[in-house]
Amino acid sequence: MEIIKPDIKKAVKAIKEGKVLICPTDTVYGLICDANNKEAVERLYKIKKRPKNKPIPVFISDIKMAKEIAEINKEQEKFLKKVWPGATTCVLTMKGGGGTIGLRIPNHKWLLHLVEQLNGPLAETSANISGRPASTKIKEVLKQFTLSRVEGPDLAIDGGDLPPSKPSTVVDLRFSPPKILRE
Numbered sequence: 166m167e168i169i170k171p172d173i174k175k176a177v178k179a180i181k182e183g184k185v186l187i188c189p190t191d192t193v194y195g196l197i198c199d200a201n202n203k204e205a206v207e208r209l210y211k212i213k214k215r216p217k218n219k220p221i222p223v224f225i226s227d228i229k230m231a232k233e234i235a236e237i238n239k240e241q242e243k244f245l246k247k248v249w250p251g252a253t254t255c256v257l258t259m260k261g262g263g264g265t266i267g268l269r270i271p272n273h274k275w276l277l278h279l280v281e282q283l284n285g286p287l288a289e290t291s292a293n294i295s296g297r298p299a300s301t302k303i304k305e306v307l308k309q310f311t312l313s314r315v316e317g318p319d320l321a322i323d324g325g326d327l328p329p330s331k332p333s334t335v336v337d338l339r340f341s342p343p344k345i346l347r348e
Contacts, residue, residue: 166310168321171275177282179320185209187292187306189324191273192252192333193299194306196318197224200286209288212316215295222254222267222333224287226280231268234286235259241338250277252330256337256346269333275324291332292318301327 169175171189179186183205185198196213198205200223210217225231228245235257237245245255250272259266269289271277280287291299292306300306303323310317335347 166307166317166319166321168307168323171322171324173275173279173282176279176320176322180205180279180283180287183208184319185212187310187318187321188276188279189273189303189322189327190276190289191250191271192291192330193301193327194292194303195289196292197287197289199283200288206288208316209290212310212318213290213293213295215290219295220265220267221288221290222269222335224271224276224280224289225268226277226284227270230286231257231270233260235266235268236262240341244336244338244343248336252333254333254335256335256339258339265339267335299332301330 176186180199183199183202185196185205185208188195188197196209198209206221209221228242231237237257249270254267254269256265256267293299294309297309303326307321337344337346
């Protein structure tokens, strides 16, 4: 695994090549890849050791991108405008009635710029092995993926230690009132 300081060009190139990256976010360190690349998403599940029945949320750049992916009514849009950008993942119905999807606009300048440069959604989840704690400390994150791992992320963006934080709140907007799934 290559470890670099934040570099948009290298990150964009790696994601376009189908790689899985460790990346700083506005909450904890995350694992990211191109949400439209099935093989990259499969690798993300494998690297994290995440059960296939547990969905992977998606980073987007704006409400316009959200509307391309999910069905959003006026009430939901009002809610989204209040919580985004920020640490709230919102569960919505996918366009065409194809199940559900968790979307989030991160409140992290570099990461948001990355999503904008890619002009497409990023599959994202906390950078930890399933069942282990998420972390804001880069050394802790790297340690999880370097100890006796067969396959790990391809690239790590070292943004230093992040301010103490927890993973995002998850809210299901398919209910009225919205239902909090994780605080």
